[in-house]
Amino acid sequence: MASVEPPATRDLARALAASRPGSTVPHTVVVLPSYSVEPRLLAHFGPRIATLEHRQLLTVLRLARLPGAEMVFVTSERPTERVMAYYLSFVERGLRDGVRSRFHVVEVPDRTSRSVTVKLLERPDLLEVVRSMTRGRLAFIEPWNVTQPEMEVARVLGLPLAGTPASLWPLGFKSNGRRLMREAGVPVAPGCEDVRSVDEVVAAVEAIRQERPAAVGAVVKLDDSATGIGNRVFRFADVPHPTRLRAAVESLGPDYLSGLASGAVVEELLTGPEVSSPSVQGDITPGRRVDVIATHEQVHDGTDRQAYLGCRFPASRDYRSDLTAYGASVGQLLADRGALGRFGVDFAATRTSSSRWRLHGLEINLRRSGTSHPLSLLHNLTTGHYDRASGTWSMPDGSRRCYSATDNLLDPAWRGRAESDVIEAVERAGLSFDTHRGVGTVLHMLNGLASSGLVGLTTIGRSAAQAQRLHDATVAAIRGGSRMLGPSGSMSDGRIDA
Structure with missing residues (x-):
């Protein structure tokens, strides 16, 4: 018997089809820049949360190619008219008034370091405003990521979410990502998953030291972390024996060690004469089709290049096709498990003067990322493909x-x-x-x-x-x-x- 798609999936498929460039089908996109991440990361960014939300403000440019679309942008800080005028300056002059009239901002005036989704759920009056803007129309929610609060907003509004269900969020944890990448045939950095204590960190780092004599160190990554905030590097020259290593791990402090208890990976710190940080991005449709949409070179800074700064498109031609193939394989496994919408796979690429580039899968992101908004600019500002x-x-x-x-x-x-x-x-x-x-x-x-x-x-x-x-x-x-x-x-x- 043929499987029957649930109504929410059919509604999302219809809404996404209506939102393809050139469509004239009336619909509404609710842009929810839901930076819903673990508290440690929220605390790190603090007052910048509203700034991160405004990365998705660039989606206003999409309206120039969707004459039937309305857009509702939910944010904890309303953009100024000067900023709106600046973005509209990139729209054909005759279309500017129409684009501006179809772009609606719902401000949740709360500057605390929390996701705008959580703030919105505390404001039934503003939820009703959003509901009134979507009632009776084909509509969907475009989130930055999907956790339980985003699922609750979708339930309250009665709208489908263009993202992986919250129940599958752990698929993007570091340990699960390594397992899934191996299943997809992606080579991963030497190391191990499901590390949960100081003893296990010491054992895993020492295993890398013994098995990889040329390695210069190891990196510990908390399972549920992003942008390098949960990463800690141990160089073997600084911790020459297990006793020194143990002391260094214990010195990370109770906050980090409590996160460690929820799971982490330990991997070789990949170094060499040439090292880069490429990534591949893809989309999974409601019909479980996987489309690879871009590759990037990620730019990192900070201690041992663990902090994300930005990106360049496209990735090096030396391994662009390999990234595409790996992204398609990982994406298909994610689709088979029920993932939906945007995903990304991060890599490290290394080579010496006498070798070819070698790719090592590092992690899977089941969300939008720092590569998403510049990619949307390319789509919305140029006529290419x-x-x-x-x-x-x-x-x-x-x-x-x-x-x-x-x-x-x-x-x-x-x-x-x-x-x-x-x-x-x-x-x-x-x-x-x-x-x-x-x-x-x-x-x-x-x-x-x-x-x-x-x-x-x-x-x-x-x-x-x-x-x-x-x-x-x-x-x-x-x-x-x-x-x-x-x-x-x-x-x-x-x-x-x-």
Whole structure:
């Protein structure tokens, strides 16, 4: 007997089909930038939670290609009219008023370090506002991630969620991710899963020391963590014997050790003459089809490169096709288990002067990530498409587009700096995105200036080198250098060469 899809799955499939570019079907997208993560991570980001929410503010640009769509953006901090005008400047002039009239903000005025979803559930009046905007319309919720609070919002609103059900969230934990990647045929970094105590950490690190004589250290990663916050590195030169290692693990403190009790992995710290951090992104449809949609090079900083700073698209051509194949294999296993929507797989790539690149699977993300909003910009600001065979973004004229993006351009001296000041600095330097040439800079997370002196940006170029030159010039302009890009990316007259 043929299986019958549940109504929620059918409704989501219909809503997602209505939300494909060019569709004129009336529908509503409820954008829920639900940074619903474990308390340690929320505490780490503190006042930046509202800034992280504004990464998804870029979805307003999608409305230019969806004349039948309305969008409801839920946030704990309403974007200013200056920021809205800035984003609308990238929309064709004749469409701007229509886009603005179909974009609705529901502000949950609460600056505590909690997910906006939890805040929304405490406000039945605002839930009713969202319900009134979706009642009688084809609609769905587009979350950043899905945990139990997002499921409850969906239940209250009676709308389908475009994301993996909360019951499957543990599939993205570090230990489960390693197991699933191995099942998919993805090589993983040497190490072990389900480490839950100081004794087990010491044993796992010592096993790597014995089995991998050339290894320089090991990294402990809490199962339910992200952006490197739950990672701790132990270099063998610093802990030359088990007694010293044990003392170092115990010194991590009660907060970290309590997280360890819930599970962790211990892996070899991958190093070498050349190391990179590529990733692959995909989507799983309600019909369980897996689409690989991008590969990236992730940019890391901090101690032993564990902290995420930004990304570049696309990943190196040396292993782009391997990333695509691995992403499709992992995605199919996730789909078979009931996962839905966006997912990503992070890797480490290593090589020596005499060897080819070797990929090592690190973790699975069942959510959107720092690569999601720059990728959406590429989709919404250019008329190209993702060429799966080459792993590149191809334009109608045969040219290609690449980008460099960061969420972490930070200077405490910028705290309280006006959004208009930064926008105008980029515009004066001639670096703003040119909709005709499909090249230039788009700023995001502009509300981060007020709280912490933080802003994000994405620079789109015809090549990776041009995207990077635009990035460097934009940073210089914001810092006051106001250098300008001339033909072929040289610094001169302010024109962005297309």
